[in-house]
Amino acid sequence: MIRVKGLRKSYGKVEILKGIDTEIHKGEVVVVIGPSGSGKSTFLRCLNRLEQPTEGGIWLNEREITDKQSELNQIRQEMGMVFQHFNLFPHMTVLDNLTLAPRKLKKMSKEQARKNAIELLRTVGLEDKGDAYPDRLSGGQKQRVAIARALAMEPTVMLFDEPTSALDPEMVGEVLDVMKKLAQNGMTMVIVTHEMGFAREVGDRLLFMDGGCIVEEGVPLAVFQNPQHPRTQDFLAKVL
Amino acid sequence: MDLNFGSMVDYWPTFLRGAWVTLELSFFGVALGTILGILFALMRISRWWPVKFLASAYIEIIRGTPMLVQIFIIHYGLTGFGINLPPFISGVVALTINSSAYMAEVFRAGIEAIDRGQTEAARSLGLSRWMALRYIVLPQAFRNMLPAIGNEFIIIIKDSSLISVIGIAELMYNARTVQSITFSPMEPLLVACALYFVMTFTLSRLLAVLERRLRS
Numbered sequence: 001m002i003r004v005k006g007l008r009k010s011y012g013k014v015e016i017l018k019g020i021d022t023e024i025h026k027g028e029v030v031v032v033i034g035p036s037g038s039g040k041s042t043f044l045r046c047l048n049r050l051e052q053p054t055e056g057g058i059w060l061n062e063r064e065i066t067d068k069q070s071e072l073n074q075i076r077q078e079m080g081m082v083f084q085h086f087n088l089f090p091h092m093t094v095l096d097n098l099t100l101a102p103r104k105l106k107k108m109s110k111e112q113a114r115k116n117a118i119e120l121l122r123t124v125g126l127e128d129k130g131d132a133y134p135d136r137l138s139g140g141q142k143q144r145v146a147i148a149r150a151l152a153m154e155p156t157v158m159l160f161d162e163p164t165s166a167l168d169p170e171m172v173g174e175v176l177d178v179m180k181k182l183a184q185n186g187m188t189m190v191i192v193t194h195e196m197g198f199a200r201e202v203g204d205r206l207l208f209m210d211g212g213c214i215v216e217e218g219v220p221l222a223v224f225q226n227p228q229h230p231r232t233q234d235f236l237a238k239v240l
Numbered sequence: 241m242d243l244n245f246g247s248m249v250d251y252w253p254t255f256l257r258g259a260w261v262t263l264e265l266s267f268f269g270v271a272l273g274t275i276l277g278i279l280f281a282l283m284r285i286s287r288w289w290p291v292k293f294l295a296s297a298y299i300e301i302i303r304g305t306p307m308l309v310q311i312f313i314i315h316y317g318l319t320g321f322g323i324n325l326p327p328f329i330s331g332v333v334a335l336t337i338n339s340s341a342y343m344a345e346v347f348r349a350g351i352e353a354i355d356r357g358q359t360e361a362a363r364s365l366g367l368s369r370w371m372a373l374r375y376i377v378l379p380q381a382f383r384n385m386l387p388a389i390g391n392e393f394i395i396i397i398k399d400s401s402l403i404s405v406i407g408i409a410e411l412m413y414n415a416r417t418v419q420s421i422t423f424s425p426m427e428p429l430l431v432a433c434a435l436y437f438v439m440t441f442t443l444s445r446l447l448a449v450l451e452r453r454l455r456s
Contacts, residue, residue: 050360077366087361091379100375101365146361153365 001026001157001188002047006056009042016042018212019056024157024190029183031199031220032192034209035235040192043209044161047190048079060157077105080150084162086142088134094121094145095130098152105153113152120148124178140171144178151182158182160191176202196239200224208232248427251418258414259435265328265400265410266439269335270393276336277343282373284348295344302341308402310334315406331403331410339396346388350381383454390447394440401436411435 007020016039024030032040045051047058049065049072057066065075089097098117102108108116121127124144134142143163150158160179164172176198183189183202193199199206199220206220208229216223216232224240227233248255283295302310315330325333354377362372404413415432419425 048364050364073363073366073368076364079364081361081364083357083361085357087355087357089358089361089376089380091383101367104371104375105366150365 001028001061002190003059004047004056005058007043007046007053007058008055009039009046009051010054016212017046017053020214022207022214022217024188026156026188027186029187029189029191029202029204030207031203031205032190032207032209033194033196033199033235034207034215038209039212040207040209041161044159044190044192047159048076048081050081073105077101077153078156080147080153080155080158082143082146082150082158082160082163084165086134086139086146086166088142088146088149090134093131093133094126094137097134097145098149101149102152117148117152120151121145123181124148125174138171139167140174143167143171143175147175147178147182157188157190160189160193162192162194164193164195194239196224208235210235243427243430244424245427245431247422247424248418248431251422251428254414254418255411255431255435258409258411258432259439261408261410262397262400262412262436263439265331265335265403265408266393266397268332269339269396269400272332272336273339273343273392273396274389276340278347280340280344281347281351284344285351299341299344302337303345307334307338307399308405310338311402311406327406327408330406331400331408334403335396335400338399339392342392342395343389346385346392347381350385350388351377353384354380386447386451386454390444390451393443393447397439397443398436 002024004020004022007017008015009017020043032043034040042051046053053066057064059065060075060078063075064070065072089100092100095114095117098120099108099110099113102113102116103110118127118130121130124147126141126144126148129137129141129145134145137145147163163179164175167175172195176195179189179191179198180202191199191203203220205217206223207214208216208223208227208231210231216227216229223232224236227236280295280299283291284299286292286295311330311334314334315325315327318325351373358376358380359372362376363369367375400410401412404410404416407413409417411432415428418428422428
């Protein structure tokens with residue numbers, strides 16, 4: 001579904017990604033872990049080109065999205081993204097947050113977009129918050145709305161950039177539950193996270209990144225129990 | 241010295257006519273200046289350096305030179321190039337280019353103050369650069385910019401008095417006319433001041449109401 005070849009990214013002289021090769025298959029849940037500054041967020045943000053790769057190629061369903069000619073806005077509609085700091089639109093109600101993109105991009109009628117949005121809010125357990133403004137919501141609720149907003153465009157893959165890192169501990173669970181449900185329904189997901197328990201439980205494959213490279217990858221449980229690379233061992237010893 | 245406003249009553253229509261022309265000048269200055277200001281602000285944050293350079297140069301030059309000199313250039317200087325603008329048009333042009341330069345900076349700062357995450361979220365949904373600006377960034381920026389925009393409107397009303405030098409019968413010009421007819425040095429100017437203040441104060445109250453509405 002997504003193929004990444006020789007992906008490099010530099011800011012000036014500093015190279016953040018030093019050649020990433022990987023593939024993400026349909027229905028797969030890939031979790032990306034690693035120390036801060038390892039390039040895992042940059043990697044994720046290159047996938048929908050919020051960051052412009054310096055070198056290398058990314059293909060989504062055999063279309064090269066790193067191509068300058070590619071229809072970036074079209075491609076992004078197929079890739080939902082959830083951010084660490086939610087980035088809800090504060091000047092709009094929850095429902096308007098969800099319906100803006102479908103109405104403007106898919107030319108969906110107001111009633112249809114609204115109906116879909118309410119359905120999505122129900123799946124994240126917030127059907128009663130449609131008319132609220134984001135500043136009335138808790139962090140966990142905000143992030144669940146953000147997930148629903150991304151789902152409203154019916155993406156084929158969802159990217160999560162540390163979705164629980166900015167949450168108070170008691171709210172992490174509700175967001176992870178929503179993500180777990182998504183995974184069970186067969187959504188293709190790439191998740192950058194520090195939640196090791198979640199990574200082990202929900203991830204099909206784990207990528208450990210350090211210094212701008214994928215140092216080790218495999219089935220999460222296997223990597224956690226028996227890390228091969230010394231840097232993986234070192235990192236896991238600190239966080240587990 | 242004694243002030244005698246009694247004789248001013250006879251010239252009330254003159255003052256009101258002048259105030260009306262001041263309002264007309266200011267209205268066009270504000271409206272056109274705002275539109276051009278947004279345009280220059282967008283040019284300034286463009287990714288293409290020639291566009292960016294053009295906007296920056298315009299803003300710096302207009303802000304860095306006196307409006308009085310600009311008025312003379314537009315109205316008298318340009319006649320040397322065969323461009324003869326009617327006084328009112330010259331006045332509107334001078335006000336517009338000035339307000340657009342200042343407004344551009346207000347808009348740029350307002351747009352840049354909105355968290356990058358807002359644009360990123362919009363773009364990640366597939367919205368174009370323009371749509372992200374139109375639906376996400378500008379509505380939020382506008383709320384924050386309202387006090388600065390109001391300030392600019394008030395400055396335009398006051399600066400329009402400079403236009404009197406090219407013979408447009410706006411408030412300041414008519415005040416001086418009354419001065420020369422009545423030989424009263426002070427009273428006409430005080431009346432003009434009062435009328436300017438009524439205009440600016442009304443505007444500032446209206447904007448305060450708008451600001452309160454947008455906040456709630």
